[in-house]
Amino acid sequence: MNSILSVQQHMLGQMEQAKSLIHDPVIQPAAVFGQPAGAGIGVAFDQAMRAVDAQQQLASNAMAAVDSGQSDDLTGAMIESQKASVAFSALLQVRNKLTTAFDDVMRMPV
Missing domain, CATH: 1.20.58 (Methane Monooxygenase Hydroxylase; Chain G, domain 1)
Incomplete structure (x- = not known):
């Protein structure tokens, strides 16, 4: 049960990160996929x-x-x-x- 909760929290964090990128004027798709911005x-x-x-x-x-x-x-x-x-x-x-x-x-x- 604890693992399901951690997966849900992780997914929620990714959704929040994606939502913040939508409002950002500069779109950085590499940040969505977990790559560093300089990669x-x-x-x-x-x-x-x-x-x-x-x-x-x-x-x-x-x-x-x-x-x-x-x-x-x-x-x-x-x-x-x-x-x-x-x-x-x-x-x-x-x-x-x-x-x-x-x-x-x-x-x-x-």
């Missing part, structure tokens, strides 16, 4: 890079364990390797889209 695309991209790196390290450790004979889970290691590959490919696609968007903005007439 931008650089911080989000850095977190994504770190997550992809962690996935690649996990896949590398699984493959090394199979290679050294410590593990016989070849299918698990291959799945982890494919997950890391897909995550890296997705990160490259996001980077390419960001680069293209930046180039488009730079080519805009003033």
